[in-house]
Amino acid sequence: MPVRSAVQTLPLRWFTLRRRVIATGLVAAAVAAWALHPTGAVDLADGKAMRHSGLKAAWQAGNVAVLVRHGERCDRSNNACLGDADGITLAGSRVASNVGDGLQALGMGNAQVLTSPLTRTQQTAMFMFGAAATPQDWLMNCRKTMLKDVVAHKQPGHNMVLVTHSECMNALEQQAGIHGSDGPGYASALFVSIDPVTGTPKVLGDLNASEWPRLLRHFKG
Structure with missing residues (x-):
């Protein structure tokens, strides 16, 4: 009887093990698929994500382009405006100044600043750095070739700050194979x-405007 019982239960154990192996394989495949097709950019305010992104080394080497959305739009807010309705709000200007302080803390000694020609982006750039930035039409007309244009305008050894629009940032993510993002908030980055040799782009991650103190803490740690 014990021998017969063992023989009868062997198939059940085998099928159970087989199911576990299959399930493990499916999980591994799902992880691999996510790695190849991530659902969204990582949050660089997270210390572990920031370190794994390689941002610090890339920034110090002058290999980074950072896209910053303009500050809060006057025509879509009840907050006080700086001036014309096509510009940003007073609150948006203060946020832009804080983002500029964050970028200055990273180091802007070898950085180039470009902006969309629209009023809201030019005002944002002015409050970020206290000086006018060079306007570029491709930072407004961006939906089809944004990633290609960023690579084409990037100078080796010089980081590049691009003050632009949400649709341009979304376009770059889509063209880089990043999907599932909720879209950038005002003044997010x-x-x-x-890559300075091959020109290959890699999305390192994103950052909300309020998260700069956390990024800088991890960056300098």
Whole structure:
């Protein structure tokens, strides 16, 4: 009887083990698929994510392009405006100044600043750095070739700050194979590294405007 019982239960154990192996394989495949097709950019305010992104080394080497969305739009807010309705609000200007302080803390000694020609982006750039930035039409007309244009304008050894629009940031993510993002908030940033030899772009992650103190703490740690 014990021998017969063992023989009868062997198939059940085998099928149970087989199911576990299959399930493990499916999980591994899902993880691999996510790695190849991530659902969204990582949050660089998270210390572990920031370190794994390689942002610090890439920034110090001058291999980064950072896209910053303009500050809060006057025509879509009840907050006080700086001036014309096509510009940003007073609150948006203060946030832009804080983001500029964050970028200055990273180091802007070898950085180039470009902006969309629209009023809201030019005002944002002015409050970020206290000086006018060079306007570029491709930072407004961006939906089809944004990633290609970023790579084309990136100078080796010089980080690049691009003050632009939400649709341009979304377009770059889509063209880089990043999907599932909720879209950038006002004055949020998207960091992209550009290989200086091959020109290959890599989305490193994104950052909300309020998260700069956390990024800087991890960056300098």
